Amino acid sequence: MKFGIVVNEGPYQHQASDTAYLFCKAAIAKGHEVWRVFFYHDGVNNASRLTEPPQDDRNIVNRWSKLAEEHGVDLVVCVAAALRRGIKEENLAQGFRISGLGQLVEAGIKTDRLVVFGD
Amino acid sequence: MLHIINKSPLANNALDSCLRVAQSGEILLIEDAVYAATAGNAFEGKIRKALERFRIHVLQPDLEARGLADRVIEGVSPVDYGGFVDLTTTNKTCQSWL
Amino acid sequence: MSNIKKFMFVNRKAPYGTIYALEALEVVLITAAFDQDVSLVFLDDGVYQLKKGQQTKGIETKNFSPAYRALEGYDIEKLYVEKESLEARGISEEDLLVDVTVLGRAEMGALMDQQDVVLSF
Numbered sequence: 001m002k003f004g005i006v007v008n009e010g011p012y013q014h015q016a017s018d019t020a021y022l023f024c025k026a027a028i029a030k031g032h033e034v035w036r037v038f039f040y041h042d043g044v045n046n047a048s049r050l051t052e053p054p055q056d057d058r059n060i061v062n063r064w065s066k067l068a069e070e071h072g073v074d075l076v077v078c079v080a081a082a083l084r085r086g087i088k089e090e091n092l093a094q095g096f097r098i099s100g101l102g103q104l105v106e107a108g109i110k111t112d113r114l115v116v117f118g119d
Numbered sequence: 120m121l122h123i124i125n126k127s128p129l130a131n132n133a134l135d136s137c138l139r140v141a142q143s144g145e146i147l148l149i150e151d152a153v154y155a156a157t158a159g160n161a162f163e164g165k166i167r168k169a170l171e172r173f174r175i176h177v178l179q180p181d182l183e184a185r186g187l188a189d190r191v192i193e194g195v196s197p198v199d200y201g202g203f204v205d206l207t208t209t210n211k212t213c214q215s216w217l
Numbered sequence: 218m219s220n221i222k223k224f225m226f227v228n229r230k231a232p233y234g235t236i237y238a239l240e241a242l243e244v245v246l247i248t249a250a251f252d253q254d255v256s257l258v259f260l261d262d263g264v265y266q267l268k269k270g271q272q273t274k275g276i277e278t279k280n281f282s283p284a285y286r287a288l289e290g291y292d293i294e295k296l297y298v299e300k301e302s303l304e305a306r307g308i309s310e311e312d313l314l315v316d317v318t319v320l321g322r323a324e325m326g327a328l329m330d331q332q333d334v335v336l337s338f
Contacts, residue, residue, distance in 0.1 A: 023200055026200035030201060040240065041240055108222065108336070109253065109334075112208075113208065113213065114336070140325050140326045217229065217230075
């Protein structure tokens with residue numbers, strides 16, 4: 001099946017991004033396709049390459065980048081939500097792209113299942 | 120339909136609202152909602168009642184993280200992330216009660 | 218017809234205290250451009266989003282409530298409010314700034330079951 005994922009909360013503050021990531025990994029392991037992950041609300045902060053967690057903690061941003069690289073997952077950050085929160089091309093982590101809310105609607109239309117993770 | 124809940128029922132009304140509005144289907148308790156799957160708290164009676172109408176699942180890694188894996192209410196089935204994925208595929212839609 | 222999906226937006230949060238209500242509305246307005254079958258649902262504190270008479274000058278925040286009245290112009294006409302949520306908050310249909318369909322909880326649950334995509338914020 002083809003999945004669309006929505007992440008509405010930032011990294012570290014809330015478990016939503018972790019759960020979404022582990023869900024994506026499990027879906028891919030089962031042979032499903034994660035077509036797009038759309039980051040909205042504070043979720044856009046998952047795309048900041050300026051994030052520097054302590055050495056002994058998981059690196060949430062890099063984990064998403066790696067998922068995009070290895071499995072061709074389209075990581076889309078909402079432009080309006082991103083600009084509000086200071087996420088721009090210049091601090092965007094690898095594998096993410098900034099685009100409009102239409103990409104979220106498109107994910108709802110084109111995927112078999114849309115799963116939302118948030119607060 | 121799969122209803123996904125991620126809040127403790129003792130702190131937030133998401134699960135109460137889901138049980139009020141949804142008439143049947145499946146419920147998956149994740150993140151802080153896993154407390155709802157455990158015996159001995161003030162919400163247990165509501166879960167036991169809800170089991171008459173819903174199939175209820177709980178995300179095992181979230182239970183383990185919170186030290187409550189040994190307290191699951193009988194009738195609530197633990198799933199891993201793969202089981203979570205399966206629940207979203209076997210149900211036509213899913214709704215996260217955020 | 219096969220390309221038209223039933224999209225439901227579930228609003229359960231009050232406005233201003235957090236940004237969810239405003240950003241949810243932004244998604245709804247965009248969805249209108251995709252010619253999908255769109256429904257908006259207001260449950261729990263989400264019903265406060267539709268309260269008449271919002272005056273936000275004092276909190277120096279944009280009052281976005283007039284946008285709910287503009288939805289009709291985007292052909293988004295299916296607005297549903299749960300009866301029990303209104304009653305629990307002492308709010309009546311006359312207190313709301315747009316025309317809505319009030320549904321009992323079971324009818325609301327049945328409507329959710331008919332959707333293809335359910336988005337909640």
